Amino acid sequence: MKTNILFRRISINIIWLWIGLFSLLPLLLVFVTSFLSQGTNQFISYHFSLHSYAQLFSPLFLEVFARSLCFAIVTTLCCLVIAYPFAFILARLKTNLKPLLLLLVIIPFWTSSLLRSYAVVILLEANGPLNSLLIHWHIIDKPLQLLYTNFAVVIGLVYSLLPFMIMPLYANIEKLDQRLIDAARDLGANQSTVFAKVVLPLTMPGILSGILLVLLPAMTMFYIPDLLGGAKSLLLGNLIKMQYLAARNWPMGSAVSIGLTVLMGGILLIYWRFTSRRDRQALV
Amino acid sequence: MTNSIIQIRNLCQSYHGQEVLHNIDLDIERGEFITLLGPSGCGKTTLLRLISGLESPDSGEIIINGHDVTQVSPQERFVNTVFQSFALFPHMNVYDNVAFGLRCQHVAKDEINERVIAALEMVKLEKFIHRKPNQLSGGQQQRVAIARAVINKPLVLLLDEPLSALDYRLRKNMQMELKALQRQLGITFVFVTHDQEEALSMSDRVAVIQEGNIEQLGTPREVYEEPNTLAVAKFIGEVNIFDTEIIEINNDDLTVNIEGRTLTLKNHKGFRADQKIYTLLRPEDIKVWDESEVTDTSNMLPAVIEEVIYKGSLVDLSIRLPSDRIIYATEFFNEDDDTLNYVHGEKVWVEWYPGWEVILPHED
Amino acid sequence: MSRLFKSSYILLIYCFFYLPIAILMIYSFNNSTYSSLWHGFTWHWYVALFHDPSLLTILGHSLLLAFVAASCAALLGSLCAVILNYYKFKSKTTLYTSIFILIILPDLVMGISLLMLFYILHIALGFWTLLIAHITLCLPFVIVTVLGRLSDFDRNIFEAAKDLGASDMIIFLRILLPMLLPAIIAGWLLSFTLSLDDVIISFFVSGPSYQILPLYIYSMVRLGVNPEINALCSLMFIATLFIVAGSQLLLTKRR
Numbered sequence: 001m002k003t004n005i006l007f008r009r010i011s012i013n014i015i016w017l018w019i020g021l022f023s024l025l026p027l028l029l030v031f032v033t034s035f036l037s038q039g040t041n042q043f044i045s046y047h048f049s050l051h052s053y054a055q056l057f058s059p060l061f062l063e064v065f066a067r068s069l070c071f072a073i074v075t076t077l078c079c080l081v082i083a084y085p086f087a088f089i090l091a092r093l094k095t096n097l098k099p100l101l102l103l104l105v106i107i108p109f110w111t112s113s114l115l116r117s118y119a120v121v122i123l124l125e126a127n128g129p130l131n132s133l134l135i136h137w138h139i140i141d142k143p144l145q146l147l148y149t150n151f152a153v154v155i156g157l158v159y160s161l162l163p164f165m166i167m168p169l170y171a172n173i174e175k176l177d178q179r180l181i182d183a184a185r186d187l188g189a190n191q192s193t194v195f196a197k198v199v200l201p202l203t204m205p206g207i208l209s210g211i212l213l214v215l216l217p218a219m220t221m222f223y224i225p226d227l228l229g230g231a232k233s234l235l236l237g238n239l240i241k242m243q244y245l246a247a248r249n250w251p252m253g254s255a256v257s258i259g260l261t262v263l264m265g266g267i268l269l270i271y272w273r274f275t276s277r278r279d280r281q282a283l284v
Numbered sequence: 285m286t287n288s289i290i291q292i293r294n295l296c297q298s299y300h301g302q303e304v305l306h307n308i309d310l311d312i313e314r315g316e317f318i319t320l321l322g323p324s325g326c327g328k329t330t331l332l333r334l335i336s337g338l339e340s341p342d343s344g345e346i347i348i349n350g351h352d353v354t355q356v357s358p359q360e361r362f363v364n365t366v367f368q369s370f371a372l373f374p375h376m377n378v379y380d381n382v383a384f385g386l387r388c389q390h391v392a393k394d395e396i397n398e399r400v401i402a403a404l405e406m407v408k409l410e411k412f413i414h415r416k417p418n419q420l421s422g423g424q425q426q427r428v429a430i431a432r433a434v435i436n437k438p439l440v441l442l443l444d445e446p447l448s449a450l451d452y453r454l455r456k457n458m459q460m461e462l463k464a465l466q467r468q469l470g471i472t473f474v475f476v477t478h479d480q481e482e483a484l485s486m487s488d489r490v491a492v493i494q495e496g497n498i499e500q501l502g503t504p505r506e507v508y509e510e511p512n513t514l515a516v517a518k519f520i521g522e523v524n525i526f527d528t529e530i531i532e533i534n535n536d537d538l539t540v541n542i543e544g545r546t547l548t549l550k551n552h553k554g555f556r557a558d559q560k561i562y563t564l565l566r567p568e569d570i571k572v573w574d575e576s577e578v579t580d581t582s583n584m585l586p587a588v589i590e591e592v593i594y595k596g597s598l599v600d601l602s603i604r605l606p607s608d609r610i611i612y613a614t615e616f617f618n619e620d621d622d623t624l625n626y627v628h629g630e631k632v633w634v635e636w637y638p639g640w641e642v643i644l645p646h647e648d
Numbered sequence: 649m650s651r652l653f654k655s656s657y658i659l660l661i662y663c664f665f666y667l668p669i670a671i672l673m674i675y676s677f678n679n680s681t682y683s684s685l686w687h688g689f690t691w692h693w694y695v696a697l698f699h700d701p702s703l704l705t706i707l708g709h710s711l712l713l714a715f716v717a718a719s720c721a722a723l724l725g726s727l728c729a730v731i732l733n734y735y736k737f738k739s740k741t742t743l744y745t746s747i748f749i750l751i752i753l754p755d756l757v758m759g760i761s762l763l764m765l766f767y768i769l770h771i772a773l774g775f776w777t778l779l780i781a782h783i784t785l786c787l788p789f790v791i792v793t794v795l796g797r798l799s800d801f802d803r804n805i806f807e808a809a810k811d812l813g814a815s816d817m818i819i820f821l822r823i824l825l826p827m828l829l830p831a832i833i834a835g836w837l838l839s840f841t842l843s844l845d846d847v848i849i850s851f852f853v854s855g856p857s858y859q860i861l862p863l864y865i866y867s868m869v870r871l872g873v874n875p876e877i878n879a880l881c882s883l884m885f886i887a888t889l890f891i892v893a894g895s896q897l898l899l900t901k902r903r
Contacts, residue, residue: 004816012737015728019746022784026761027753033764086661089654101658103896108665110838110892112845114862115881118869119668122675125873129671159668162661179371182338186367187385188359188436197384201375212752220756223847227869237756244760244852254764257757264752 027261034254044250052255061239065259068236071150072218075157079165079214080207082158087169087206091176105170109163117224120156121147124228152228153235157218164217165210172206208271216264236260288347289314289439289472290335295344297330304330306496308344312440312474313489317466319475321483322493323519328476329368331493332442335474337361349439359388364433365442369449370425372417378404378428379413385436403431406465423454430465440472447482459486480520484508492516508566514644517564524570524611526563528643533557538643543605547583550639564642570613572601572626573633584635587611589626601626603634669885676878693879703864703880710844710861713775717782718839724783725790725839726832730824732791733798734806750788758785759852766853773855781853785846786839793838793899797831834895841891844884 034052039045055061090101108116123130124146131143146152176199184198222237229235236256243253290312297305304327312318320328333339335346337358345354353361364385372381382403386396404410407427417425426446433441443462447455463486466473477483483490484504492499492507500512511517514525531546532539538551542563555561578584590610593600601613613634626632676694680687697703732743750758762784766777805827809819825832847862854863861884868877 007815007817007820008731008735008737011727011731012735012739015724015731015743016739018724018784018787019743019750022762022765022780023750023753023758024746026765027757029764029768030757030761082661085657089658093658099900101662103893104662104665106896107889107892110841110845111669111885111888112841112847112862114845114847114866114869115884116669118865118877118881119672121869122672122873122878123668159664162665177371179367179369180373182333183365183367183371183373184384185338185358186336186363186365187432188388189384190357190359190388193388198373202373216752216754220754221848222756223866237754240756240760241851244763250764253760257760260754261757264754268752 030254030257033251034258036251038249038251049251052249052251055252056255056259061256064234064239065236067234068219068239071153071157071235072215074154075161075218076165076211076215078154078158079162080210083162083165083169083210084207087166087173090166091170091173102170105163105166109167113160113221114223116160117156117227120152120159121227124152124155147228148230150229153225156224156228157221160221160224161214161218164213168209168213169203169206172203172209176202204274205271208267208274212264212267212271215267216260219260287313289349290474291347292331292335293345293347295331295334295346296342297327297334297339298342304496305334305341308496308498310491310498310501312472315470315472316488317463317473317475317486319477319483319487319490320493321477321480321490321520324478326493327496328478328493329444332365332444332474332476335440336363336365336442338365362436362439363442364436364438364440365444366429366433366446368445370417370429370446372425372428372432374417377414377416378409378420381417381428382432382435384432389436399435403435406434406468407431422450423458426450426458430462434465434469434471438471440474441466443473443475445476445478447477448479455482462486484520492519494519509642511564511642511644514562514564514647517642517644522567522612524565524567526565528561528563530555530557530559530561543585543607543609545585549641549643551643553643555643555645560646562644562646564644565611565636565640567600567612567614568616569636569640570611571635571637572603572613572615573635575631575633578633581633583638584633587632587634589628589630589632592626592628599626603632605634672878673882673885676875676882678875678878681875693875694883696876697879697883706859706861706864709775709858713778713782713860714840714843717779717786717843718836720779720783721786721790721839722832722836725787725835726794726825726828727820728787729791729794729798730820730828733795747788747791750784751792755785755846755848759849762849763852772857773853774858777853777855778850778858778860781849782843782846785849786842789838789842790832790835793835794828794831797828797899801827830898834898837891837895837898841888845888 033044035048035050036044037047037049037051056065090098090105093101095101122128125131126143126145126147128147130146131140134140135143180198180202181194184194189197219235220237220240222235222241225235225238240253240256240260243249243256288311290310292308292310292312295305295308296303308331320331322328330339334341335348337353337356341354345352347353348361348363373384376384379400382400383396386399391399401410404413407430409424409427409431412420412424417428420428426449429446446462447458450458459482462473462475475483475486484507487504489502490504490507491501494515500507500516502510507516508520511520511523517523517525526542529541530538531541533551533555536551538549538555540547540549540561540563549563572587573584585605587603587605589601590604591602593602597617599615599617601615602610603613604610611634677689677691678687679690679692728743728747731737732740759781762777762781763773766773771777805823806819809823814822845862847866850860850863851866854860865877865880868874
């Protein structure tokens with residue numbers, strides 16, 4: 001009995017030690033740092049200051065934030081619009097090929113998004129396959145400037161993040177009970193009512209998980225604008241990176257991160273309202 | 285106009301090349317309680333889904349209230365379903381579940397409220413309006429499902445094994461409530477079940493379905509006492525089946541050989557001398573006599589008691605015939621009769637009330 | 649929706665997923681440095697890859713890091729999953745929430761927060777900081793995978809073992825670990841790919857003393873398209889393909 005309690009205590013403590021020391025404490029550090037001021041020869045100086053937060057409302061920052069949010073929302077909407085029908089069809093498919101089809105979605109989920117973004121670079125190059133094809137078909141005369149544009153950034157983000165929208169949607173739709181759809185139709189609902197009143201509310205947890213998994217990375221994947229974007233495609237992620245590594249302004253970088261985390265908290269709150277404990281544990 | 289509310293003509297349906305319904309013809313009368321009875325996978329649920337419009341048939345037609353609805357979508361059929369395991373919307377409370385159908389028809393708010401409350405009062409759930417389905421017991425969920433379906437005032441209510449998710453005692457209560465509800469509403473009920481006892485006790489008529497065919501359609505009494513086929517007899521209740529040889533036909537009498545004994549039966553169905561037949565007997569139609577009680581054993585079979593199962597108001601006996609075949613008999617307790625004290629190994633004589641047997645021809 | 653429409657839609661999305669990667673792989677065999685036109689088949693870029701000593705060192709670094717990180721994460725993660733599944737303790741909900749937050753926390757925030765921790769603790773950036781960061785990154789994925797498996801189990805197994813007199817440690821080592829092995833290996837494989845692919849977190853917590861593959865690729869890719877990188881990415885994609893297929897096979901095999 002004594003070893004049981006010991007085993008239990010040790011294992012719980014190890015887990016908590018790791019998560020506390022390497023996840024929660026660092027987050028706390030970011031939080032604290034955001035209230036400090038920039039040091040001259042050190043990265044931070046231990047003086048309380050709200051300067052960083054004040055800077056958040058400077059026009060420069062607001063512009064980056066708005067643009068970044070805009071990119072992220074466009075990306076998320078594109079992912080949702082593409083992924084929902086896809087996940088729906090896939091989840092309802094009755095074929096022996098289903099495990100294979102599912103595997104083909106899971107593989108991009110785990111493939112390095114740097115690698116996949118690079119593949120998009122090749123695709124969109126001035127003398128790349130897409131332009132060559134368009135010229136070959138006489139749709140255009142000379143190569144289009146596709147790379148280093150906002151369009152390329154959105155393509156890259158959607159391409160990288162689409163699996164993260166598909167997976168939670170698929171998991172959610174697959175659990176959707178066909179009998180509920182039958183019951184709604186039986187009670188006189190037409191296709192659009194069935195979708196709006198039954199399917200959509202019941203798949204809302206999946207939609208929100210998908211948004212959660214796409215929206216935030218879309219604002220922070222700094223290497224996608226680096227590789228695909230033009231000079232004006234600076235995202236929040238690039239800004240944070242710059243504050244840390246180039247400008248060496250850690251408090252500012254922390255404040256931006258906190259802003260991001262607050263945004264995450266907001267989405268989480270909506271998510272919490274729409275989901276039951278079971279749904280959340282299913283996502284975890 | 286006929287008295288049929290639903291007419292089904294030559295209905296066929298198949299999945300992945302496998303036919304699940306063959307040429308079904310069925311007339312359902314206005315206001316009746318009809319049960320589609322059959323083992324799982326016989327096609328009864330498919331038939332129900334075709335009536336409700338959730339599936340469309342490969343061929344054939346369905347006429348509801350004089351209109352051909354074969355190609356009509358479910359929301360225009362005036363038919364509602366109580367689903368197996370209820371299919372209540374988990375994200376809506378009781379009120380919203382029940383109001384769903386009316387809202388789909390854009391009924392005015394006041395009227396919705398009035399009708400929902402009335403429907404919930406009918407199923408005695410008016411106190412649970414704001415509960416979510418997962419906060420209700422199985423029986424309560426069942427009632428919500430019923431209220432949700434009948435609030436639309438359907439011409440026909442379809443019930444797909446609605447009681448299978450409930451425990452035994454609750455099922456008994458719900459059977460009675462459903463029957464009372466049907467009488468009160470005067471709506472036609474089409475009830476699907478694989479439970480023969482449920483079918484017999486609730487229905488006005490029973491359609492026994494096997495392997496995609498309606499084997500027999502009749503009152504519970506008809507399908508129990510006069511089964512058309514061996515399959516129906518075997519599926520509904522216990523039955524003893526004797527392979528029987530016709531020896532001689534005399535006017536209305538058949539002289540036959542059963543288990544090596546020569547017996548005389550009534551020839552109701554005009555069998556010919558060269559036909560092979562089965563004799564079917566329900567356990568409760570068999571009489572078991574103590575050796576000391578009988579003198580004339582000419583129309584009886586000798587046997588030995590194998591097992592005695594006491595069931596309160598009756599006794600189930602399994603009896604071994606000289607050929608080592610086991611048959612089953614049910615004896616009812618009679619207050620004046622204390623002779624039902626059978627013991628294992630006791631020698632007895634077996635007979636049945638003349639004419640209570642069912643004789644069927646060989647089917648091949 | 650018609651069947652045709654459904655199948656073509658699905659097909660279109662799969663093309664979207666795989667066409668760019670297919671093009672990348674085709675180009676890795678193209679006998680030309682700059683042109684996107686086909687100049688004949690060559691193994692040249694793959695040969696060059698394996699004759700680049702600095703690249704091989706970096707690859708070795710990455711493999712070692714991924715191996716150690718995946719192993720630690722698998723061990724720690726399965727322990728955590730078992731605890732969450734079988735024990736009742738006060739901080740359980742908090743632990744669930746922490747793991748949930750860890751999953752949805754943007755990599756970037758995780759990266760900078762760890763960078764600050766290492767700075768405050770005066771830990772030099774290198775192998776150890778990368779290892780800690782990667783274990784933390786992989787941990788929730790192992791927990792999710794193992795928890796998924798655990799929820800399929802019959803709770804009675806645990807109690808039956810207890811009834812027969814096994815201590816918790818024996819139960820963990822002799823019953824749960826063997827039963828969970830497929831899920832743990834799957835979690836390990838997924839952690840391995842995660843560690844091998846991670847750019848964002850590594851970007852912040854790596855130092856010049858310990859270069860790793862994804863960052864090397866990142867620095868190369870920023871300079872533009874390069875056939876040698878095509879070859880390297882193709883190899884990495886093939887490796888991911890096999891690892892993920894293997895892990896999925898382990899997860900579905902006995903369900």
